[in-house]
Amino acid sequence: MAAGTRRLSYYDNFLKKYPGVAKGNLKIDAAKFAEIWQHYDSNNSGYIDDEGLDKFFRDLLMTTTAASITPELVEDLKECFMESYDDAKDGRIAITELANILPTDENFILLFRLTENLTSSVELMTLWKKYDRNRSGYITKGELGAFIADLLAQHGKRVSGEKLEEYVQGMLKIFDKNNDGHLSLTEMAKLLSIKPEENFLITSSKLAKFQDMGERERLKLMHQIFDHYDKGQTGFLEGPEIDLFVKDLHDFEGASGEDTFCQADSMRKVDIFKEDLMRHCDVDKDGKLSKSEVRLILGFH
Incomplete structure (x- = not known):
């Protein structure tokens, strides 16, 4: 068998942990989405790129098909998905783009981005002042919950306290890189897909x-x-x-x-x-x- 077509050597498929994906049900909850994002964004860059992309599409194939997985098949799937979902055309997958590939319940990542439709750091600072009530420089876990509930309410949606807690934990897992239970203003910019301006x-x-x-x-x-x-x-x-x-x-x-x-x-x-x-x-x-x-x-x- 030629080197380019031989079956990929075995390794641990991360997506096999999620039976819904294996059954072709790509819609997952917020907590599972956070775990998947953290795994493939291995360098905490805010994107899935390079090696992470190859691993993600290889795992997706291994999870959803019984066919022999070859490097060519992985590359074909990668090209197909990137053409459809890489909105920025930068050869990487941003968190909002992954939410299109693996939609979450309520599609909560994209909901945040679309609800406020913020375009500049001036608008972000207005929103920040609303939720950073104690002017601490952070939005705490409690403040983040109020923030999420407010955004959902603007779309006429309400969630249970249990579901709201799940959303909060999912957001913290994805964006709270230093694991202190808070979101800084810079981390909130990532949540709302706003690129910081230079001074x-x-x-x-x-x-x-x-x-x-x-x-x-x-x-x-x-x-x-x-x-x-x-x-x-x-x-x-x-x-x-x-x-x-x-x-x-x-x-x-x-x-x-x-x-x-x-x-x-x-x-x-x-x-x-x-x-x-x-x-x-x-x-x-x-x-x-x-x-x-x-x-x-x-x-x-």
């Missing part, structure tokens, strides 16, 4: 020389910065737009280079920084920042 003030390297620029250059840069944070194009920074601007300014001063999602140990510092900044620079005390007030802030910092 605009850090990537705008000219800001470090703001004071040394000519008047025209300073004005041009100030407009660029203001327009970036004025997501609603209202002519003012308000609400979560101020939060994101202040967070980036705080990190710029510390030259941290972190992404825009607050880490737990800095959130309270950012709140204090915001209070001080608004007290001195919100000249008309309307709780918003105009272009002239942003220019005043940049001049100070």
Whole structure:
């Protein structure tokens, strides 16, 4: 038998643990989905890629067919599934894409993504403030349960306390990489499929020389910065737009280079920084920042 067509050597098929998959019933519950995701995302990258993809499709074939499994058959199945489910066309399977291949009850992963339809970190920070009620920098297990129940309610769905607990445990297994029973803001971004933005003030390297620029250059840069944070194009920074601007300014001063999602140990510092900044620079005390007030802030910092 040619090397390319010989039967694959035996190894432990992870999917055989799930009889429903073996019977062709690919719809599984949240907890089982979490276990499968953790197994094939072996490097905790947030994707199933490279070796994990080959293992997943080999296991899927071995679980659902009695036919001889060859490398060519695995590759054919992989190409077929990736063409249909790899929405990003990046040669990897994201968690939302796996939820299409192995749908969960209530399709709970995709439900989170579609219900809120968040597109930016400004919107995420608004949602975050709603559920991080004690401003701890984390959503705890209890807060996560309320978050999930709220999202389900918006779709006219209710679940039992037992089912809600199952969802919470599934979410924590998938996204709580450090196993502390909490979700950070960065982990919540992954849950809602939001890509963190770079700190605009850090990537705008000219800001470090703001004071040394000519008047025209300073004005041009100030407009660029203001327009970036004025997501609603209202002519003012308000609400979560101020939060994101202040967070980036705080990190710029510390030259941290972190992404825009607050880490737990800095959130309270950012709140204090915001209070001080608004007290001195919100000249008309309307709780918003105009272009002239942003220019005043940049001049100070």
